Amino acid sequence: MGTEAGKLKKTAAAAGVAAFWLLVWQLLAMLIGKDVVLSPPLTVFRTLVRLMGTGEFWLTVGATFLRILFGYGFGAALGLGLGLAAWKSGIVRRLLAPFMSVVRATPVASFIILLLFLARNQWIPVLIAALMVMPLIWANCLKGIEETDRGLLEMGQVFELSRRWQIRHIYGPSVRAFFLPAAVTGLGLAWKAGVAAEVLAAPEHSVGGMLYRAKIYLENPEMLAWTLCVILISLALETLLKRLLQKTNG
Template sequence: MLAAIFWLALWSAAALYVSQELILPSPISVFRTLLYLCGRPEFWKAAALSLLRIFGGFAAGTVLGTLLAVLTARFDLMDTLFSPLIRIVRTTPVASFIILALLWMGHALVPAFMAMLMVTPIVWESLRAAILAVDPELLEMAFIYRFGAVKTIKLVYIPSVLSPYAASLATAVGLAWKSGIAAEVLCLPRLAIGTNLYYSKIYLETPSLFAWTIVVIVLSFMLEGLFSRLLRKRRKKRW
């Protein structure tokens, strides 16, 4: 709370000093714009659709990353084939992929695709390492006591990898959100937060640019908070 008051005061002072809405609008002006935006149905539609697109990409990336982690940890051939490819995807700049994706698919799909592309390597790397680090002594115990595949996965593998897996998902959700919004700015789907950010910049509506940025930040915090809470609850549950 103290930090918020401090930074808002600093922002107000800076805005007062600059005295140009175009360069740095005051917090009050941004808040007014935000209130105005909240009163418009298009605002809520854009926020909901951006969330839907990016969360769809996040879910797809989680499934793909999980699947690839299991396959590359289990089969050497899959590891040889996929590990270098995933590492390349991870190090390639987001902008390169956005431009390529624009050539390959419809505008509305690009943000989801980008979110997926950001999430997959993070989930893959963390889960693959966690699977490979599962205690071999516990696996031997499971073998001796004839757990079988399903019980070994349920009682040994899942609890062993749950913590790093949850941490990777918490990191990935933030990255998916940021890359998804960046993709929206470049590919301009009809109703999207990124599209509104772009037009605010084009029409030099700086208070609107700030207001939409605040929306992105607030939604990001909410998403990460909600996700962390969900994962904490899941981890508390006994296996």
């Protein structure tokens, strides 16, 4: 009973916060008084519903989703693999550390502009999503290995437990504790950076391309509707991934 009351309280609080910001949005739109600058919430929601009634909308969202999901998966796998390689070899770690630091410090726009000269437009969002995820997973993978309980490792040596058993039951839980938050954070980064890459690269059937088109033609309601779509999908993906990882971890 207490759990249900707590959930209702959280839901009510979230609804209150959402209502507050919708009111702020509405007041700002009324103050500006120009849809071409800032459209009111109801106009944007109606535009989003209209877009969702078209096949082009779902084709666009699906294409963007697949690009970014592929880039995210590739970046996560690469980060995990390179993290394990860096753990096994100090030389590999010293070679990779500056590269990962540069990737994390470089603005996303710089990578996008560089890739415009090096890759096909369809692949730029994929590569950008991978670049956002890879160093995050790499760093957290190494951190998880370094934070492994030394007492458990010594116990494994004393009882002559196999390397595979130690990796699965000692290293595994420690790495997982750092990997899971990085995976969730990385998904949000990959989604936002991937859409940003689509804005500049404008591949066929892309959310970013639709955002750019709406900006060019001063279609503020449509631009905000696509932005709202990006936000809602990002939140949904992060929530879904959290639950999936919690279920797997549990």
